[in-house]
Amino acid sequence: xxxxxxxxxxxxxxxxxxxxxxxxxxxxxxxxxxxxxxxxxxxxxxxxxxxxxxxxxxxxxxxxxxxxxxxxxxxxxxxxxxxxxxxxxxxxxxxxxxxxxxxxxxxxxxxxxxxxxxxxxxxxxxxxxxxxxxxxxxxxxxxxxxxxxxxxxxxxxxxxxxxxxxxxxxxxxxxxxxxxxxxxxxxxxxxxxxxxxxxxxxxxxxxxxxxxxxxxxxxxxxxxxxxxxxxxxxxxxxxxxxxxxxxxxxxxxxxxxxxxxxxxxxxxxxxxxxxxxxxxxxxxxxxxxxxxxxxxxxxxxxxxxxxxxxx
Numbered sequence: 001x002x003x004x005x006x007x008x009x010x011x012x013x014x015x016x017x018x019x020x021x022x023x024x025x026x027x028x029x030x031x032x033x034x035x036x037x038x039x040x041x042x043x044x045x046x047x048x049x050x051x052x053x054x055x056x057x058x059x060x061x062x063x064x065x066x067x068x069x070x071x072x073x074x075x076x077x078x079x080x081x082x083x084x085x086x087x088x089x090x091x092x093x094x095x096x097x098x099x100x101x102x103x104x105x106x107x108x109x110x111x112x113x114x115x116x117x118x119x120x121x122x123x124x125x126x127x128x129x130x131x132x133x134x135x136x137x138x139x140x141x142x143x144x145x146x147x148x149x150x151x152x153x154x155x156x157x158x159x160x161x162x163x164x165x166x167x168x169x170x171x172x173x174x175x176x177x178x179x180x181x182x183x184x185x186x187x188x189x190x191x192x193x194x195x196x197x198x199x200x201x202x203x204x205x206x207x208x209x210x211x212x213x214x215x216x217x218x219x220x221x222x223x224x225x226x227x228x229x230x231x232x233x234x235x236x237x238x239x240x241x242x243x244x245x246x247x248x249x250x251x252x253x254x255x256x257x258x259x260x261x262x263x264x265x266x267x268x269x270x271x272x273x274x275x276x277x278x279x280x281x282x283x284x285x286x287x288x289x290x291x292x293x294x295x296x297x298x299x300x301x302x303x304x305x306x307x308x309x310x311x
Contacts, residue, residue, distance in 0.1 A: 006296040009039075009046060012097060014089030014141075014289045016234035016270025020048040021097050021291075027059030033081030039297070040079040046295070049233045050087060051077045052094050063112045070110035070117045072098060078229030086115040086175035088237015088285055092141040095120040096289035099139075106139075115175030119144035141289045145238065147281040148245040149173040160210055161197040162190045169198070169210070170246040174283070177208045178242035182250070186214050186224050192232035211239045213247065221247055222267040234270030241283045244275035255279045 007029070010021040020039050022029065031053060040048045053075035057063035063073035074094045076087045091111055098104035099122050106122045121142040150156065151171050160169045160181045165188065169181040179198050183189065189196075189212040196210045207228035216222050223243050225236040244264045248254065255262045255277050263276040273287040 006299055007302055008294070008296055010097065010291055011046065011048070011293040011295070012052075012093040012289065012291045013270070014092045014235065014237065015268050015273060015287055017050075017087075017089035017236060017268075018048050018234075019050050019052045019090055019093055020046045021052045021054060021093070023054045023097075023101065025054065025056050025059070025103075027055045029053070031075075031077070033077075035302075036077045036081040037079070040077075040081075046297075049079050049227070049230050050084070050090060051079075052090055052097070053077065054094065054097065057112045062114060066112040066117050070112035072103070073112040076113065078227070079231075080229045082229045083114070084176060084229065086113050086118075086145075086238055088143060088145055088174070088239075088241060089235055089287070089289075090237070091118050091120060091143045092237065092285075092287060092289040093291075095122055095141055095143070096139055097291060100291050113175070116146060118146065139289060140286060142284055142286040143237070145241050145283040145285050146175055148242065148277070148283055150245070150249070158203055159199045160212075161199070162188070167212075170249070171203060172242035172246050174238040174241050176238055177204050177206070178211060178239055179204070179208050180211045180213060180243055180246040182213050182247075184214065186212055186222065188212070189224050189226075192224060192226040194231075195226055195228070209236060209239050209242075211236070211243050213243050216265075216267060219251075219263065220265045220267075224269065235268040235273070237273070237285055237287070240266040240268060240273045241275055241285055245277060245283065248277060256281060 036051050039045045055073045057067035057073045060073045099106050111118050123140045158169050167181040169179040172178045210226045211223050213223045225239045227233050253262050261276050261278050266273045276284045
């Protein structure tokens with residue numbers, strides 16, 4: 001894609017986990033890690049926890065095998081430009097954007113991700129005719145997040161350390177890796193912009209998202225999170241799912257054994273999510289998705305961000 005052309009973008013969030021949305025249906029834009037980091041920079045760029053690159057599955061080599069199941073691929077990047085397998089809040093915002101832009105119908109739709117195809121239900125139309133709320137054009141979205149994997153043996157339990165204080169944590173994989181630690185007070189997690197130490201490090205060769213959790217009531221918890229490649233964020237969808245599953249097991253609840261779904265409310269700094277684990281092991285997450293702005297990246301600035309040679 002020529003950077004002499006203005007590049008349209010949008011800004012959205014899911015429980016204040018915020019994203020720059022870059023529509024690129026035909027996959028013409030080669031977004032380097034440096035360009036993504038520049039765009040997501042909160043002082044020198046648009047600002048965001050991550051970037052949602054919107055591409056047709058047929059146009060992206062990583063998604064072509066999923067094209068028969070899902071028309072659209074969420075090429076998700078962390079705020080530092082690194083590639084991530086999945087982002088739960090990102091999927092909600094991605095699906096909401098598709099409806100907002102008229103690229104998909106509200107209701108049930110499929111989204112391809114690096115962690116596989118995710119089934120999404122957009123409960124409220126995000127069409128342009130909707131009146132904006134105080135937070136922008138919004139709607140609730142439910143995402144099928146797949147099954148949580150809880151490793152056994154040596155990989156099941158890890159240790160998380162912050163400022164010399166350690167807690168046992170549960171290893172949960174939601175398409176991306178998580179370490180879930182239960183604490184008495186969320187303040188104990190300290191400054192989560194710096195990655196907590198996690199041992200044994202070999203369990204997470206590609207890094208890990210770390211969640212700290214406190215109880216708020218029956219089947220109701222609150223969490224803070226350090227997202228790898230980002231730092232502390234206001235919300236993490238896959239993290240909330242990992243927290244729900246880890247908490248349910250701590251509480252002796254397993255839907256596969258009980259024969260009925262188990263639902264928890266998970267409060268994040270940016271809002272509230274509802275997480276349900278079904279008897280077949282699949283996890284569903286429901287929460288808001290909001291589009292707050294649209295804009296255009298300056299071609300000259302984009303030219304520099306993409307690291308191209310001067311014309």
